[in-house]
Amino acid sequence: MNSFTEENYLKAIYKLSLNGVQGVSTNAIAYKLATKPSSVTDMIKKLADKKLVSYQKYQGVNLTKKGRDVAVSIIRNHRLWEVFLVEKLNFKWDEVHDLAEELEHINTHKLTERLDEFLDFPKFDPHGDPIPDKDGYIVQHKDITLSDLKIGEKAVVVGVKEHSKSYLNYLEQQHLVLGAEIIIKDIVEFDATMQILVNNKHVIISNQASKNLIVKKN
Amino acid sequence: MNSFTEENYLKAIYKLSLNGVQGVSTNAIAYKLATKPSSVTDMIKKLADKKLVSYQKYQGVNLTKKGRDVAVSIIRNHRLWEVFLVEKLNFKWDEVHDLAEELEHINTHKLTERLDEFLDFPKFDPHGDPIPDKDGYIVQHKDITLSDLKIGEKAVVVGVKEHSKSYLNYLEQQHLVLGAEIIIKDIVEFDATMQILVNNKHVIISNQASKNLIVKKN
DNA sequence: TTATATTTTTAGACTAGTCTAAATTTTATT
């Protein structure tokens, strides 16, 4: 069995590998986990001994098949619990991350599968992130963001790239929840601020915010 | 915040105090937690520093109000999660203890209260143990066991004193689940083995087993 | 291509929790 800490390292390495990076750097992991590079080096050695990562000094680290499997199953758990918290316990989408961060480590095959069934096999979590299936297969979003759209285009909100409470909270206030329908009315040339219609209501949104909102054109 | 380990010690001390014991012994705690007395001494000092227990060397330990509150809230959590696992995820009553042992430590007021509501404020867990209410109030079972009954008496199963998988599993096979109706047909004088009717089916049950089955006479 | 900056690793120390073995205190027995 792996400790919570080991699991968190694997998850971090998995996420940092997503954009096709070969050899995740010690510093990047340290930053992501809010810890020090020296601690990361220590842990990487331990994970390498357990064949969860492959590692050569100074060359960064990669997950092995075994390590990837663990990481994906933690992420599966995390996202299923988020669905549970929002759909069954009526939490808001900006409240569930920290709780799911704890629940994800109760990593028992049977519990996960029962939960999945109870939730009726959801495909996406409350932030639009895809839930890996029980064989670890996961569809990656094509990340078209609101900021990629042009005046007159229409789209639907399908996810977020930024998961902070403040961002999620802000989006909700602007009615920019999953499934919201958007029409681009105007874009300020200087700073890319957008004027849009969200379910027929006028909303002004900064580039900072629109860059992090994943949409599907239609 | 308290660590998982600290919480487990508090829970153990709470349970060992239930039969009115003043000053829970180091050895008893060590036995309950499958650890060594020297480890217990170390932890007790730590808990005493945090005002969670009162402690005098060689005199055993007692929970303070603060320590009792923590213990009871962990137990509340544990039992609510057990209800969830059995009622919502269709686990059997002999499968839920270890999972609840992990879930109980995710001790967030809001999560617990939402879960309680979702489960429709259950009063007992799947083993018949009472669930403390949100103010920490808990009704203790009067422990009348099957072994206390005489020939001809009638009763209903309301709980168990022993929670091992093998015992629970055995009970289920004999249809001795919560709510089962019992009539005592005969008792062997030599070893107190009972011949009983369980929902009108004949069952033979040893004293060892009947001593651990909590019933309500009717 | 040599010097400088950055990244990474090592060395050694710290905390939480545990253990064994020895010392101390309490309890039980004569």
Add this chain to the structure above:
DNA sequence: AATAAAATTTAGACTAGTCTAAAAATATAA
């Protein structure tokens, strides 16, 4: 009340995970 037995505590060591500070390797830049 003295002694033996049992329970408890202390002392010192170990593991997991972390940290700081210094050393080593790699990358960057003049």
